[in-house]
Amino acid sequence: MAQLFAENVISKIYRTATLSIPQFDRSAEGLSKLTPEGYPEYVPHDGPQAGHYVLREPEFWTCGFFPGTLHSLLERLVRYPQSVSLPPRGGQVDISYLRSNVLKLCSSWSEALHAMADRKDTHDIGFIVMPALQKNWELTGNQRSLESILRAADSLASRFVPSAGSIRSWDKRIQGNLQITCEEENIILIIDSMCNLDLLYYAASHSSQGRRLYDIATSHASTLMRTHLRPESNSSAPEDAYHGQWYSTYHVVNVDPANGKVKRKFTAQGYSDSSTWARGQAWGILGYAQTYMWTKDRKFLQASCGLAEYFLYRLETSPSCVETIAGEGLVDDASSRHHRGRYVPLWDFDAPIDDVANPTRDSSAGAIAANGMLVLSQGLAGLGYDGLAVRFRTAAMDIMRDLLNFALAPEMARFVQSIDGGVHVEDVTPGKTFEGLLKFGTANNNEHAPKRYANHGLVYGDYYLMEFGNRLLRMGFD
Template identity: 60%
Template sequence: MDTSDAAFVVDRHLPDLFTENITAKALRTAQTAIKALPDFFPEYVPQDAGQGGRYTLREADFWTCGFFPGTLYTILERAVRFPQSLQLPPEISILQFREQLLTLCRTWAEPLYNMDTRTDTHDIGFIIMPALQLDWELFGNRKSLDSIVRAARSLASRYIPSARAIRSWDILKTRDMEILDQEDNMIVIIDSMCNLDLMYYAAHHTQDPSLAEMATAHAETLLRSHLRPEHVVLSNKPKVCYTGPWYSTCHVANIDPKSGTLKQRLTAQGYAHESNWARGQAWAILGYAQAYLSTKDWRFLHASCGLAEYFLYRLETTPAYATPGRYVPLWDFDAPIDDETNIVRDSSAGMIAANGMLILSQALAGFGSGMLASRFRETAMMIVQDTISFALAPETATLVCASNGYISAEDSTPGWSFEGMLKYGTANNNEQARKRYANHGLVYGDYYLVQFGNRLMKMGIV
């Protein structure tokens, strides 16, 4: 698929990435939930009847707090860099919309500045980067860059040199398992790969190589601790695919902090310790693709390719009764399906993986692997196309402008509301989890949906 073919696919099959509905939903949540700041941020929208389709808010120190401000800034990026992509009503001008959205973005980002010194979490990259990176890049706001650098150094405080890794969680507690001793245990989760971008970004802006060196050491360690080689025999091998090793991932690795030796592979959010949790696989695809862009280390590129191929293989071998929606991942590829009429999926996993595959396609095209680049670009679009067809909430929203120029949003059909963009997300369906919840809209699923559209525009496909 060349660039012109990709553009055709977007125009024909992915127009919902850029509709007024996407913009209106983000704007409405920004206006209605703003009174909860600085203490609470949107996390998920229940799909259960009687829930009203409203965002459930989560305490500000939870790891997801940066994604909604990031979504607002991603839409603002469209207004600044790609104004032609915004489908606004004729009575609303681009400049009018941009000015009002900028005010909301700054308001939602403000509480994040107070979090950049947190050393109690490895998720500081998820908290800081989605909004503040764009604030720096779009407007040159030095306050945001300074916050990114402080956050990177806060994350670096969790680096254990003897283990060559960054501690993810201090402890692990589920209903059937506890790891509390930090002297002999170091819990590292695959999600951590996507927080390394914070350290690379800060290193490049400060010329502090130590931040990048720690990030690279962490990525190297996870190649051994989290990636599991998968030997797949294909009956119908595609003409073009990655021919190196394919990998699944574990969610949690317990590492000896003194020696770096792998002690256990576990899960906290997947079905079982040895199963393939879909979102963990997606974090790995995206994280290693980003690490390659920052380092040009071929090991990371090959890891991401092998992870992406295995993710695609698991999608395409999904049982036939799980279609339509084949490319909307099951929440865990190995979890049993007890009720074929109520299959638990995770649309956010698909969105994360699709973004990773787009980055892969750019990296591969950069040194002449055009056919493999096309494969991953086409696969990413296929995932997003199927997700939009299957999981995009049919309860849409529209923009309205009052006589005083104030822009707001309302349900397209009065009383028919769902504040999230996508449905069928799964935050945590592990039966031993302290909070088990599935089948909902997820703030990070929506963030990566909007990000995907912006990536297509930056690639010149839209």
């Protein structure tokens, strides 16, 4: 897993952070008052902006992931400096200097997130504030970050509809094949919402209103077990697998606000209403694993196990065209138990293969699922289910190894020490730039989507790549 901690990963994050703040001055005391020009969303593989991040406004749902990635780097520099490998090149890059700069950059990149905490128009407030502000609070003791988390939790809780037992995900949905606009008659719920519950549970542990926030999160998780999880056969389960109920997932379910009864199940980002959209399945694995860790209610652990096993089953049974012949220079290639590409998921497990030579994938789904399986393995180990814990931990490592082998951008970057004692970042091969870490992400490939785009780097894929490395460090892996 050495590539998770390589200079290439660290230097790319640092470069993106500095390039998006043109006024960045290494010695500027007022850096935190500067704001980025925009927040990274995706990196096209080709076209006029190939290799460079497309930026979005801070209100967009993905705006919290790059600040979160930057804070993941700060966590390594503060808690695990031994994991940061910076080979000398024209002079050794000083870790303390880099840590000081990254701390300033984190402050600057987090500034706009505090204002987002009062938004009641989105369920994605967890994605917006938690990746950066949780670490900012825990690493620096910044009380403002904790206060913003608590406000954001109240904002999310305001979207809870008690009669339906769930938190409204979207206020409306308009796409090519449907239109849902009336909030009085509809509550739109998406599987992604499971990963926003972490905000409520975290705030509950820091708030005098903890019971209310805890109960809202738990009610929502229970509701989605009923509305979004589809039972699947486990007759093909290997001996060491989880033999409880397996599940696939619906992406979107519309329910009646009066009683929570299901009105319609459909997709907004997957191939079809009944298909298994890979990233939605991954959100479910991670979200239910996190929910179990907060509640210790085994039904949530079982849900995550069932979702994870079905995800692995679909990886293993994907068409042979997902595999490519392993070449030299791959991550842990000698111990790899599969041809590369097998564990980099297709964007939707049921979508027709559009190009046998290069099928459309979603590397971000793999990164999210790998994180979920690591959390799941910890929950299982805590209960003494050592065999299943090893299974899901091994699966998480297999997925991440394959992501690094297959999807890590070959366009590498590195630090160079400046004459004035600072550092800047350059491409290892001049003119070969890719600002993201992982390629082969898919934001939305649904034919009815307002914007259809696939085959690119994704900021949340990179965030969960970094988080996977940090989870390994927290678990004591060297």
